Amino acid sequence: MRRDPLIGRWVLVAPERSRRPNDFRSSGGLISPCPFCPGHEAETPPEVFAVREPGTPRDAPGWKIRVVPNKYPAVAPHGRARRPAGGFFESRAGLGAHEVVIDSPAHDLEFPDLPPESVRNVLEIYRQRVESLEAGTGTAYVQLFKNKGREAGATLRHPHAQIVSLPLLPQCLREDIDASGRFFKKTGGCLHCRIGEEEEKAGERIVARNDGFLAFVPFAARFPYEIRLLPRRHEARFSGTSGEEIAALADILGRVLRSVKSLLEDPSYNLVLHQGPAPAARTEAGNARAASLHWYLEIIPVTTRVAGFEWGTGFHINPVLPEAAARRLRV
C-alpha cells in the first residue's frame, strides 16, 4: 500500500492482479473453462467455507455456495512493504484477507434470476464472511462488493461477490464519519436515518419499500439510476443484520435488480456495501462517532464513463434527473 504524498489517499499496488484470467478479453476466441463452475474446484485456492450437500468432500462438486481466497488478491495475510518506511514517500504492507463468494453453481444465474430463498441464503453467507473477516487481527474495515459485467470491472462472468479486509479506514468511510459525526453532534441523531426520512417525505425518488428497507435514487446521485438501499433500523454494520432483515433485503434487492435489468437491458453494475469500521478499529474512529454510522448498499449501473471532468474536479455530471430515474425504476 502506498500513500499519495499529495492528498494522503492510499493505493493498493498489486501487480499479481494483472495476471487474472479474463472472460471478456477473448474476442471470438476460445473461452477457457470457468474456474468458478463445479468440477473446476482445483483451479481456485482451497475453499474456506461452503454450503454443501451432506457427505460431499471439500473442494469437490456438491456445493451450493462456495467461499475461496482470491487467487489474485489485492491484500494478503502476510508480507511487508517492499521499501522501508522513512524518507518522503510512505508505504506499508497491504495486510488483510481477500475472499470470493461464489453465489451458486449456476454459471449465469444472477440475483434477479434466483428465487428469493436462494438470494437470502447467499446474503446470509455474505453477512457471515464479513463478520468473520471483521474479527481478523488488525482489521480496520471490511469491504464487500459485487462487480457484474465487463463494464463494471468483472473479469469472470460466474456470479460472485468479493470481500476485502483492510488494515486502515478507507477514504470514503472517513468522509462518512466526519459528516455523520458532525450531524450527530448537532442534532443527536443519525444522518442516514434522517436522509431516509427526508426521502420518504419527498417520495419522488423512492424506488421500492418493504418492512426492513427503503430503496431510493439519492437526491444528488452521481450516476444515472444509482440506487441506495437503506436499512430502516439504525445499525452501523452489515454483520449486525438480523435474519428477518436479510430476508427483507433479499426481497427488495431482487425486485430492484429485476427492474434495473429490465429498464437498462441487463447492464453491468457494481453493488457496494458502505458500513462502519470493524470492532477492533472502533477506538481509532471514536466509539461515539462510529455508533452514529449506518450501513447501506449502493447499486451503480454502468451507463456512463468516469471522464476528465470527474478526475479533475471530484464532482460528477449526472445526465439523468434522479426523480426521472426513480419514476422509471419504481417497483
Place this chain on the structure above:
Amino acid sequence: MRRDPLIGRWVLVAPERSRRPNDFRSSGGLISPCPFCPGHEAETPPEVFAVREPGTPRDAPGWKIRVVPNKYPAVAPHGRARRPAGGFFESRAGLGAHEVVIDSPAHDLEFPDLPPESVRNVLEIYRQRVESLEAGTGTAYVQLFKNKGREAGATLRHPHAQIVSLPLLPQCLREDIDASGRFFKKTGGCLHCRIGEEEEKAGERIVARNDGFLAFVPFAARFPYEIRLLPRRHEARFSGTSGEEIAALADILGRVLRSVKSLLEDPSYNLVLHQGPAPAARTEAGNARAASLHWYLEIIPVTTRVAGFEWGTGFHINPVLPEAAARRLRV
C-alpha cells in the same frame, strides 16, 4: 447543482447531456457527419473564437483551431435552481461556461500525430480560453480536460478539449489546498515542487524531462501508466504559463503521448488539468494557501475499470508497479 447531504459533494445534474450524439454508439449503422469537421460549422453553436486563414468568415471553413460553446453543457451562463433553497436538500444553479476547443480541422489527427508547432498553438489557445473563463463573473475554478476515445468518456472522435468554469471550488482542489496549505505551513515550501524534487532524486519513476517539465508516474499512482506532467517553475495556474513553457509542454506532451500510444496500442485516455482557483475566488480559498498551489497535468490511460472496491473505499487498486510503468514508458 445538487449537494449530497451525506458527504457534501456537489453533483451537476444535466439532463440535456443525455441527448448528445455518439460516434461510438452506432454499431455498424450510419455514422452521422462529424459536427466538428469543416463544412459543418452550423451544427455547433456560433464560435466564440477561432484561429483562421485571413479573410474567411466566422462559422465557415478556413479555421485552424475553433472554439465553440458546448451544445450540451454541464453548466450554463443563466438559470436558477429548479427547486427553491431551504429544506433539507440543497441545490443551486450551475452557473458557468462550457466550451469546446476543436484542435484542428483534421478528423483523426491526435496530439501524437501533429507537429510540435501545431500542438504548441493548440495549447496556447487552451491557455487563453482558460484565462478568459477565469475572468468570468462568479467563476471560482476553471477545469480543462480532454477525453480521447470511447472508454475515456468521449462521444465524438474529432480531437477536442473541453473547458468548464464552476461557481465553486471542486472537491479535488479543496483536498489539494488542504494538503498544500499544511505542507506550506510546516516547511514554508510548495508540496508539488517537493514531490518533483523527490521524484527526480528517486529517478525510477521518471518518464521524460525537458527544461520546463518533468513527466513521471506518481509514487502512489491510482491507475496503470498514470502520468503527471509537472511544470518546473512554481506557478498556481495554467494561465500563468509563459510562451516558452507552452513550447516545452508541447514537446514533452507529444513525446509522452507517442510513448503511451505505442506501448498501450492507442488507448483511450483522459488528459486532466489540476490548478489553483480563479483570481476572484482567491479570497475564499485564502491568498496564502492559493499561492502555495502548483498546476499540473495528468494523463490517465484507460486500461482498467473503476469497480466496486474503488466506489466503496475511495482507494484504488493498481495492478502495475509504478516503477515498471515508468520504465516501459520512458522516452
